Amino acid sequence: xxxxxxxxxxxxxxxxxxxxxxxxxxxxxxxxxxxxxxxxxxxxxxxxxxxxxxxxxxxxxxxxxxxxxxxxxxxxxxxxxxxxxxxxxxxxxxxxxxxxxxxxxxxxxxxxxxxxxxxxxxxxxxxxxxxxxxxxxxxxxxxxxxxxxxxxxxxxxxxxxxxxxxxxxxxxxxxxxxxxxxxxxxxxxxxxxxxxxxxxxxxxxxxxxxxxxxxxxxxxxxxxxxxxxxxxxxxxxxxxxxxxxxxxxxxxxxxxxxxxxxxxxxxxxxxxxxxxxxxxxxxxxxxxxxxxxxxxxxxxxxxxxxxxxxxxxxxxxxxxxxxxxxxxxxxxxxxxxxxxxxxxxxxxxxxxxxxxxxxxxxxxxxxxxxxxxxxxxxxxxxxxxxxxxxxxxxxxxxxxxxxxxxxxxxxxxxxxxxxxxxxxxxxxxxxxxxxxxxxxxxxxxxxxxxxxxxxxxxxxxxxxxxxxxxxxxxxxxxxxxxxxxx
Ligand code: GDP
Numbered sequence: 001x002x003x004x005x006x007x008x009x010x011x012x013x014x015x016x017x018x019x020x021x022x023x024x025x026x027x028x029x030x031x032x033x034x035x036x037x038x039x040x041x042x043x044x045x046x047x048x049x050x051x052x053x054x055x056x057x058x059x060x061x062x063x064x065x066x067x068x069x070x071x072x073x074x075x076x077x078x079x080x081x082x083x084x085x086x087x088x089x090x091x092x093x094x095x096x097x098x099x100x101x102x103x104x105x106x107x108x109x110x111x112x113x114x115x116x117x118x119x120x121x122x123x124x125x126x127x128x129x130x131x132x133x134x135x136x137x138x139x140x141x142x143x144x145x146x147x148x149x150x151x152x153x154x155x156x157x158x159x160x161x162x163x164x165x166x167x168x169x170x171x172x173x174x175x176x177x178x179x180x181x182x183x184x185x186x187x188x189x190x191x192x193x194x195x196x197x198x199x200x201x202x203x204x205x206x207x208x209x210x211x212x213x214x215x216x217x218x219x220x221x222x223x224x225x226x227x228x229x230x231x232x233x234x235x236x237x238x239x240x241x242x243x244x245x246x247x248x249x250x251x252x253x254x255x256x257x258x259x260x261x262x263x264x265x266x267x268x269x270x271x272x273x274x275x276x277x278x279x280x281x282x283x284x285x286x287x288x289x290x291x292x293x294x295x296x297x298x299x300x301x302x303x304x305x306x307x308x309x310x311x312x313x314x315x316x317x318x319x320x321x322x323x324x325x326x327x328x329x330x331x332x333x334x335x336x337x338x339x340x341x342x343x344x345x346x347x348x349x350x351x352x353x354x355x356x357x358x359x360x361x362x363x364x365x366x367x368x369x370x371x372x373x374x375x376x377x378x379x380x381x382x383x384x385x386x387x388x389x390x391x392x393x394x395x396x397x398x399x400x401x402x403x404x405x406x407x408x409x410x411x412x413x414x415x416x417x418x419x420x421x422x423x424x425x426x427x428x429x430x431x432x433x434x435x436x437x438x439x440x441x442x443x444x445x446x447x448x449x450x451x452x453x454x455x456x457x458x459x460x461x462x463x464x465x466x467x468x469x470x471x472x473x474x475x476x477x478x479x480x481x482x483x484x485x486x
Pocket of ligand 1: 062101103104345371376378381391410411413414
């Protein structure tokens with residue numbers, strides 16, 4: 001199915017086949033209307049059921065979002081500490097709290113949005129200073145949680161918080177038995193700590209019975225740095241609905257990413273300026289994302305060898321010719337040759353320098369004209385800085401406008417680019433014991449991101465058909481204990 005609906009820029013449907021609803025102010029979010037012209041692949045159209053679900057969601061967001069009477073009433077309940085159970089609450093909410101790098105944030109926000117769709121909740125974002133200025137509002141009204149929200153110190157919520165689901169269970173302040181949990185017995189809000197340091201009882205979030213209990217809680221606050229969609233398929237409560245929403249299993253992050261994320265006008269300006277200056281004229285765009293994790297570093301020379309070995313194996317970067325052959329292939333006759341742009345995203349400049357020099361010093365086979373470009377090299381990951389995050393976002397999008405992608409395995413930054421691009425990337429494998437891995441890279445079997453942390457929890461209650469499930473779940477190519485959808 002991949003690539004069949006490759007759209008010409010001119011023919012691109014500006015609302016992604018109805019995925020985006022018309023009618024929002026174009027000037028407020030230019031990328032929303034323009035981005036369909038930049039993507040090279042749109043392999044999956046949204047199902048009718050997904051379109052219905054999104055339109056219903058938008059109506060709910062308008063009805064229940066900040067500034068509406070139901071929102072005010074719900075916040076009043078929360079402030080007074082009374083359990084406004086879902087039986088009498090008109091609107092229920094899930095608040096997403098940003099945590100970790102931008103790729104992690106986008107993937108966990110996307111998963112939380114899907115969770116909101118499945119549980120008929122309204123998604124709101126606790127927008128920290130470094131999260132503002134990145135994205136447009138995706139829904140009618142606002143998705144930003146107003147600053148007078150009564151739960152103080154949201155950014156300090158963590159594994160030890162009294163209101164975390166795990167601690168409420170351990171302290172017997174909530175019962176995870178759906179038959180016993182009455183609407184009045186649950187607290188007005190529950191904090192779901194699902195980040196990497198979660199404990200055993202926090203993991204019970206991933207159980208069907210616990211979902212039936214949580215369904216009675218008016219406000220859920222979530223902190224999660226994972227792509228947890230694969231775990232939602234594992235719950236009987238959601239599984240059938242997910243199948244209807246996404247007949248093609250690998251299309252979840254692709255479709256929801258294009259629906260939810262639209263770079264703000266300032267980031268969109270960075271993206272389009274760069275694209276038109278360096279990439280637009282090329283006949284082929286090759287995106288290369290190189291991430292060296294602090295927990296798996298190897299020398300730059302070794303990493304460069306790995307990239308080149310991978311490129312030879314998978315035929316990604318244009319081949320070069322040596323010596324006299326170079327002179328003949330760099331003739332003035334460019335018949336049959338192609339112009340190619342290699343976009344490098346990396347915190348370091350080393351790989352860009354080397355790859356650029358390669359095509360300066362050597363001719364490419366077939367006389368291809370190869371440009372090598374890198375928008376920034378920030379040297380290190382900086383937490384909490386808006387301009388740093390804006391550059392990261394711009395580069396995720398520039399990568400997603402590629403014809404071909406080479407990313408780094410285990411990187412959520414790379415996952416997000418591939419899903420937005422609608423491409424199954426080639427992924428560099430992660431070095432072990434400081435050595436270049438063998439094979440150097442693999443072709444991904446799906447454009448879905450990997451869920452790095454399987455819930456690994458024993459659940460009571462209704463289970464899904466594991467045999468059926470196992471046909472669509474695969475261990476990730478790049479992360480041993482992770483799972484992904486194919
Ligand atoms: P992951 O750590 O690779 O899974 O990706 P994250 O996006 O969650 O965290 C890495 C962070 O480091 C990014 O959000 C950026 O802030 C920064 N970063 C990593 N690689 C790049 C890059 O190629 N370009 C830019 N501009 N920033 C990067």
